[in-house]
Amino acid sequence: MTSKQPIGLLDSGFGGLTVASEVLRQLPQENILYVGDNLRCPYGSREPDEVKRYLFQIMDFLAEQGVKMIIIACNTATAAGLEEARTRYKIPVLGVITPGSRAAISATQSERVGVIGTDVTIQSDSYRREIHRLNPRLYVVNQSCPPFVQLVEEDRTEAPEAHPLVASYLAPLQQEGIDTLILGCTHYPLLAPLIGEVMGEGVKLISSAEETAREASTILQLKHLLNADNPAPQHRFFTTGDADYFQRVGSRWLKREIDVTGIVLGP
Amino acid sequence: MTSKQPIGLLDSGFGGLTVASEVLRQLPQENILYVGDNLRCPYGSREPDEVKRYLFQIMDFLAEQGVKMIIIACNTATAAGLEEARTRYKIPVLGVITPGSRAAISATQSERVGVIGTDVTIQSDSYRREIHRLNPRLYVVNQSCPPFVQLVEEDRTEAPEAHPLVASYLAPLQQEGIDTLILGCTHYPLLAPLIGEVMGEGVKLISSAEETAREASTILQLKHLLNADNPAPQHRFFTTGDADYFQRVGSRWLKREIDVTGIVLGP
Numbered sequence: 001m002t003s004k005q006p007i008g009l010l011d012s013g014f015g016g017l018t019v020a021s022e023v024l025r026q027l028p029q030e031n032i033l034y035v036g037d038n039l040r041c042p043y044g045s046r047e048p049d050e051v052k053r054y055l056f057q058i059m060d061f062l063a064e065q066g067v068k069m070i071i072i073a074c075n076t077a078t079a080a081g082l083e084e085a086r087t088r089y090k091i092p093v094l095g096v097i098t099p100g101s102r103a104a105i106s107a108t109q110s111e112r113v114g115v116i117g118t119d120v121t122i123q124s125d126s127y128r129r130e131i132h133r134l135n136p137r138l139y140v141v142n143q144s145c146p147p148f149v150q151l152v153e154e155d156r157t158e159a160p161e162a163h164p165l166v167a168s169y170l171a172p173l174q175q176e177g178i179d180t181l182i183l184g185c186t187h188y189p190l191l192a193p194l195i196g197e198v199m200g201e202g203v204k205l206i207s208s209a210e211e212t213a214r215e216a217s218t219i220l221q222l223k224h225l226l227n228a229d230n231p232a233p234q235h236r237f238f239t240t241g242d243a244d245y246f247q248r249v250g251s252r253w254l255k256r257e258i259d260v261t262g263i264v265l266g267p
Numbered sequence: 268m269t270s271k272q273p274i275g276l277l278d279s280g281f282g283g284l285t286v287a288s289e290v291l292r293q294l295p296q297e298n299i300l301y302v303g304d305n306l307r308c309p310y311g312s313r314e315p316d317e318v319k320r321y322l323f324q325i326m327d328f329l330a331e332q333g334v335k336m337i338i339i340a341c342n343t344a345t346a347a348g349l350e351e352a353r354t355r356y357k358i359p360v361l362g363v364i365t366p367g368s369r370a371a372i373s374a375t376q377s378e379r380v381g382v383i384g385t386d387v388t389i390q391s392d393s394y395r396r397e398i399h400r401l402n403p404r405l406y407v408v409n410q411s412c413p414p415f416v417q418l419v420e421e422d423r424t425e426a427p428e429a430h431p432l433v434a435s436y437l438a439p440l441q442q443e444g445i446d447t448l449i450l451g452c453t454h455y456p457l458l459a460p461l462i463g464e465v466m467g468e469g470v471k472l473i474s475s476a477e478e479t480a481r482e483a484s485t486i487l488q489l490k491h492l493l494n495a496d497n498p499a500p501q502h503r504f505f506t507t508g509d510a511d512y513f514q515r516v517g518s519r520w521l522k523r524e525i526d527v528t529g530i531v532l533g534p
Binding site for chain 2: 022026027028029098102103105106133134135136137210213214215217218219221222226228
């Protein structure tokens, strides 16, 4: 394995671009490959075994492309399959739940933390377990917010219905006295302005994106796999959905023109 | 090696307690051993080879105590000896410069970053090199602030002379348009209120402490060395200086009563 090989990232759709964006910002010399499984998005209300099957299809694809590390930039897929993925692949595999947990532990002062995510993520209770493994003293409250992913995938975060929808799902958390809220889905940072407005200034929002990129940097460095001399990095994007739509939305999200190739995975 | 073994931390004096404090907060189940070389503090204006000799004396002591990881919670000692330390000891050795660099890369929006530290740290240019290894686009400006350590060690951070002294050393940085300032010495977080006042609200202060604890967490987890079941952790402190003074000042810094043992190292 060499440092010149790309980092692979994957998500059910666009959400993982929040992580890709941080990787590009914090590690601008890395080559990356990104797969969005937009055709089968959202993952969040599927059976965990189905999500795992999709995850391994994408990881096989990335492994064939010769990536040096895979970042599962999707909370649902991390919750469903990270542990098994680590035994199946020889390269380092990073999820988003552990970095997000660590960031929340570091951020909270009141030791009361909220987590929002998809059904699969929340039902797995992965964040609570991960947080308690590190710090059992923290109070952790979960809230499932299934429709949020669709709001983002369909580019409706500024639509009139978005605010009341977000507010209704967050209402149960407002009584919990939390000072930190984990955005436990890589799509949610796109809703951060709305979520912040509903939760108020006293609640710090934790996006896994920034933390995951930082943790990727730590691990690559530890394994002597950081790409430290690459003035013209290559970034390639793949989608199981409509390549033109991905190109349009993805370029806007990443604030740069991206190349997108359609791929078929499955069944 | 087992997860039950303690984490070793060291510093020229009290400064590393800012890192110890974050380790205790983020990883409350870890046993720790801390060595403060108060007798020979400050390190910052000594010859790098002398600092390195002191560093290895302390690391030998910690290794004999059976630590599972050593955190060099001192920027000066990290700058002088981290690389060589990694080849001398078989356990993971973590410095404070890489975590601080990563945090600054993550924090800056303007891509203009300042670094303050001791003479040894600043002359080593370690922060700039580390930052540029990850992201060569960042502008990094260094400023040596030798007397700051003494202010902290002598408990004079609120003395009337502290503000003008801090302001005079930071003056050159105020023209640099930085939005992020690395407190490149583990003593400096104790001066953060003053430094923040001088630099203004637009400049984010980066303490290595929080980041180093988080990176320790990442690395321990990666190596399956996290202590995940330790309801009554042990924390032991050693100083080459006056044990009673260390006990008094250290307990106040850590907001808990600590046990301190005097030790002799050297020459």
